[in-house]
Amino acid sequence: MNRKILFCGLLLSGMLLAPAVSRAQEEPDKIALASDKFENNFYEALKQKGIENYDKALLALEVCRAEEPNNPVVYHEMGKNYLALKNYPEAEKAFLKATQLDATNRWYWVGLYDVYYQTQNYNSAIPIVLKLTEWRKEYYQEDLVSLYMYTDQYDKALALINELEETVGHTERREMYKLQILSDNRYNKPEKEAFEEAIKKNPKEESNYLELIYLYSESNEEEKAAKVAEMLQKEIPESDWAQVSLFKFNLNDNKGDEAAKSMFRVLGSDKIDRKIKHRVLNEFLIYTNNNPKYEADLDRAVGYFEDDKEINVPKEVGKFFFTKRNFNQAIHYFQKSLETNADDIETIELLLYSYVEDNNFAELYNVATQYTELYPTHARLYYFAGLASNKQQQFKKAKEWLENGIDFVVEDTELEAGFNRQLGEAYAGLGDEKKKEAYFSKANKLLKPGE
Structure with missing residues (x-):
């Protein structure tokens, strides 16, 4: 909960007037000294609180309390310092005393609310928030909804949610709470009947149909939900x-x-x-x-x-088809994605993998070599270019691409093994059995280093 509690220094001068009557018969110099002692310590407390010396602030406030034991401002400040120290029992006592001395000051109640909220004492917080609605009704009613939910008072929460929807409109949080409540069968039936009646009374109010559709869907009454949707379409085309x-x-x-x-x-x-x-x-x-x-x-x-x-919707659709091994559709959507995100290397690689799975080696070669111009040190592009060349029996070309790209492999054992395997294939195609075996052997050692 994010509430900024502001203290106006001007309150102090007003509060200091309170004990003036009781001092009317005192000597002027004594009055001045007492006032100075209170003011000096009060401002010292504010200063210490400002630099987070809460213990020192409280010492100064104790002097103020001794001087003016019925000044609610002192107790309010003490409550704030105790709260900062997480001394919740003392903070509660201080804020309570402030509200007893002056029940008309909203900030004293806010301080008490902070104590209960931070200690998750939501049941005690509820009457405080009800009190706070006297000042800012709609603001604190939002808090009240949450407190009713935290304390499982769903009937009160639902009534207040419905009231707020009529007066101030919908919010995402209240919608979430309402869905939670209506998922409970205790509240489903009355709500359904209420919305059915509301639709009869006002068939042009769209929200009632939507709520009823949700309720029927949640209770697995799909046919009824469909009928309500059809009614909505008929009444509000x-x-x-x-x-x-x-x-x-x-x-x-x-x-x-x-x-x-x-x-x-x-x-x-x-x-x-x-x-x-x-x-x-x-x-x-x-x-x-x-x-x-x-x-x-x-x-x-x-x-x-x-x-x-x-x-990137086309990319995500492409990924879906890729996982379903529908590579033709995957290729289509990866291409569509690259039309607007041409430098997305992940999409580029997914497209190339799709070409491999689709046995489209001519297009694999064209796309892989094209993107080496954009990513001249990206090893996997050279690997795909070499693979595509081998598959098309262009072994010399495969050897060139693979030898040029293998130096760009960094801490990727599987890819390095793939390069060596394809180099072995290239040399096999070129008739060099010795180098073929050397590269195949190296690939196996990379994948099975213990053997």
């Missing part, structure tokens, strides 16, 4: 959120064409969060892997993310 649900239901029912239509509505919407769009694309990607006839739709969908600055 322009609703993009309806398409999110319909997309999922159509996929589950293996209605690929309908799912694709909903997906494009979602991807083209300005109202729907990018994270949800990524999720929709990911689900359609998995579906396409099992239903290749939708590859063209997938390719079109990936195009919606070409301006994504956070995730």
